[in-house]
Amino acid sequence: MLSKGLLRVLLGITNVLFFIAGGTALGVGIWYSMDKLFIADVIGTDLFSAASYLFIFCGACILILSFLGCSASVFESKRLLIVYLFLVILILIVFLSAAIVAAVFQGELTSSLVTRMQTTLKQSYGNNIYSNADNKRITESWDFTQKMLRCCGVEDSGYGIYRETQWYRDGVSQAIDGSQVNFIPKSCCVYLEHRQKYQNVDLCQRNPYGPPTNPDPNTSKNDNMYYDGCLSAAKYYGEDNAGIILAIGFGFSFVLIAGIVLSILLIRKFVNLSFDPVSTKVT
Template identity: 85%
Template sequence: MLSKGLLRVLLGVTNVLLFIAGGTALGVGVWYSMDKLFIADIIGTDLFSAASYLFIFCGSCILILSFLGCSAAVLESKKLSIVYVFLLILILIVFLSAAIIAAVFQGELTSSLTGRMQTSLKQSYGNQISSNEENKRVTDSWDFAQKTLRCCGVDDSGYGIYRETQWYRDQVTRAIDLSQVNFVPESCCVYLEHRQQYQNVDLCQRNPYGPPTNPDPNTSKNDHLYYDGCMSAAKHYGEDNAGVILAIGFGFSFVLIAGIVLSILIIRKIADMNFDPVSTKVV
């Protein structure tokens, strides 16, 4: 049977780990909310934003809980320990619920995202961006996503979708002939990081021998144009970052369960110490 002193030490170690896990979640949430929310604009949904803010909220709560857990252990307060256990269980339920919902709706979410991304591109890209702040933000997010993820459009070899955007229609209206029209934006062009410049913007945007001027992907290949769609690129991007999220989730679950078990054991120890049995001996 573990002594109360050993339980307090183990709970202290658990709360240090909880503090580290909470700080990590908070940092990841802030990082995603500041640097990765271009994904939310191009998919036309706030799910990605909500996930980032959930990390920030839960991380902040866990940081506070780690101090509460240490206080409960040091003060040997039964009430604080009960509140601590209750809040840990609540956070654990939130995490498990989010994981279950994500697993159940993964296929449906993927199929709906394709339609959302196509709608976002067709309706907002380059559409009155000088007077419409939302469309300008979506346009900038698409450009940033395509350049960062090395993709173009939504589907693989889907650069032809730009013919359905207001950005393309405005060019056709202003151009004297089609030789002056760009069929894809600059962000769809191969970018050479080591040179900090595009490989060949002219052939990328107005290739006279094939894509993107000719939307048929079976014609001569354009080596200056990205063929991967941003849907598949975003999926690969998510898979690359899934390891971080899974590691954080596993660490959370383990530390939360450890904190719950140790706190319950301490509560029982405190209860046993405070229990003063009534003598039943007859004098």
């Protein structure tokens, strides 16, 4: 049977882990809200922004929770421990519910993302960007995403979508002849990091022998442009980090469960029940 002192030590260690997890979540949320919100412009929804702010909120709550748990243990307060136990159970339920919802609706979310991304590209990319701040921001976000993830358009081999943008229509109207029309933006072209330059912009944007001039994916391959759509590129990027995410999620769940078990055991230790012996003697 674990002693009260050992339980307090173990609960203290658990709350230190809570503090680390909360600080990590808070830092990730702030980082994404400051540096990664361009993705919200690309997917055409505030879902990503909301997730970043949710990280900040949850991180702050977990930090507060760690202090509450330490205080309850140090001062041996049964009431604080009960409040702490309730909040840890609540966080665990929310955590598991979010994971289940994400798994169930994964297909629907992917389908809706395709539609939203196509809409932002067709309606805003290169559309009056010098007088429309929103369209300029969305255009820059698409360029940044395509260059960073080495992708083009929304779906794989979907570079033909740029023919439906105002950017392409403006390019056609300004070109002297068809040979000067750019069919995809420069951000869709292969960028050589070690040389800090594009491989071949001319053949990338207006290759006369195949893509992107010819949108048929069965034509000759153009090695100077990206074929992966940004949706699949983002998926592959996430899968590359899936192991780390699963490990963090499993570790966090384990810490939450440990906090629940230790709290229950310590509450039982703090409860000092005295029973008066009941006389069974018959008079």
